[in-house]
Amino acid sequence: MNKLTLTVDPEVVQQAKAYAAQQQQSLSKLVENYLKSLPRTEHSQAPQLTGAVADLAGIISEKELEDARNYIDFLQDKYQ
Known part of the structure; x- marks a missing residue:
């Protein structure tokens, strides 16, 4: 496991900590899950389609x- 240092506005950190607590997970896990959701390649810019779409x-x-x-x-x- 690698350690990562981020610079974030203190108000944003407080909001993120509150959200993570509501989700019953650590802020580190919340950030990790977000980073995992990012596209894996530079060429992959299209969003993944789900459901009826x-x-x-x-x-x-x-x-x-x-x-x-x-x-x-x-x-x-014709109609302009």
């Missing part, structure tokens, strides 16, 4: 999406 992801092909964008552009030009 994950079920719907990829349902429209890139070609259909491009066609829809073109049609939206056409309608915007």
